Amino acid sequence: MSQPAFLLIDDHALFRTGLRMLLADAAPDARLVEVDSMEALMAAPPAFTPELILLDVTLPGIHGLAGLAWLRQHFGAVPVLMLSARDDEAVVSEALRLGANGFVSKSAPPQALLQALKQARQGHDVWPAPPQPTVLSAREPLAEPSGWRPTALQQRILQALALYKSNKALSKALELPEHIVRAELSMLMERMGVLSRADALVAARQQGWVSDTEVVGTPVAS
Structure with a gap:
């Protein structure tokens, strides 16, 4: 064995x-x-x-x-x-x-x-109870403590949104697997309480997490 x-x-x-x-x-x-x-x-x-x-x-x-x-x-x-x-x-x-x-x-x-x-x-799921965890709706952002900010990687992804629109283009520019980019973006949008990538970029600029003067890579076809 x-x-x-x-x-x-x-x-x-x-x-x-x-x-x-x-x-x-x-x-x-x-x-x-x-x-x-x-x-x-x-x-x-x-x-x-x-x-x-x-x-x-x-x-x-x-x-x-x-x-x-x-x-x-x-x-x-x-x-x-x-x-x-x-x-x-x-x-x-x-x-x-x-x-x-x-x-x-x-x-x-x-x-x-x-x-x-x-x-x-033994094959059992292990979740704290109560309360029983429930699936968040697409419009419900994750509750984050005051002062939360994205990780360095998440900030790179947000910055790249200014140049790249598709997951494929973002993945190529950031040299990350496409499913990782997709998952990070999904989490970011939920935590920021936005429904689109454009809104995420606007909110990130308002918070000072990204700069209009910084770029990631060279623009590629998206």
């Missing part, structure tokens, strides 16, 4: 160390493979198929929620549990909408985390 393996995608070294120690005691038969970003995983994906994937929501660069699309494409139906220090109902709902199998707060007690991993390994 092959050794079960978990894939952990998290940029917080202390959390990775804590989970490694926790699993060493509770599941010594399991192997934990760690990466600190979606970019690192996409550059060198493991040759094996993990039994369970643990994915941090607030990764630098490619956001954890946007990374779900790539994980589904590469690993199929392998269960994905989202991890976050923010126990936010809106984030939970977005993770559910995008196809995650569960959500675990990083502030949860160790036994609660182990129980979530056990349930996921």
Whole structure:
């Protein structure tokens, strides 16, 4: 029987160390493979198929929620549990909408985390209750704390919107997979509470997140 393996995608070294120690005691038969970003995983994906994937929501660069699309494409139906220090109902709902199998707060007690991993390994979805997460409507933006701003990657995408209109053109200019660009844009529009890319660009300029004097790449046919 092959050794079960978990894939952990998290940029917080202390959390990775804590989970490694926790699993060493509770599941010594399991192997934990760690990466600190979606970019690192996409550059060198493991040759094996993990039994369970643990994915941090607030990764630098490619956001954890946007990374779900790539994980589904590469690993199929392998269960994905989202991890976050923010126990936010809106984030939970977005993770559910995008196809995650569960959500675990990083502030949860160790036994609660182990129980979530056990349930996921048995094929059960793991969602906090109450409240039961609900799918957000297309017009309902994610509730973000005061002072939220897009990641550096998301700002690059917003800046590129001034030159490129299609996902294909954006993907080529930013040197990112098209489905990552599509997922990041979808999340940005929901969080900004806008319904079009043009509105997203206008709002980003109003917030000072992009500049009319900066460009990304050379314009290509869109």
